[in-house]
Amino acid sequence: MEYLLKNKSSAIPCLIESDPDSSRYMVRNADTSGKGFNSKEEMVDWIRQNWDPEEFEDPESFKQALQDLNAE
Template sequence: MEYSLQSLECADPCTVTVDPDNQIYTLKTFDTSGRVFNEPMELVAWIKKNWSPSQFREPKEYQALLNAIKQELH
């Protein structure tokens, strides 16, 4: 699953990749830097700590992202 969120801080979207079959958990954030996580829960914890709904053009997409990750992992 790859999910994109359009932020208010950057023209490029933030992207999150969750691929449990290949154990790939990555994201690209506002400053276009990338992060790689060993476990999906590390990725979710980082998102909850560093991002908030108000940082995105469509704040509801933030919760939709968290829900999509949860669905991908079950």
């Protein structure tokens, strides 16, 4: 799964990528820095600690992305 989320402070969207088949879990921040993770759970925990729904133009799409990741 891949999610592009428009952050209010950046023209470049944030990215959440979860690919269990290739064990690839990563995020791209509003400042275009990225971070890789060893598991989906580790990535979701990091997202919850570092991103806030109100940072995004559509907070509901952020919440939906986390729900989808948890259901994966």
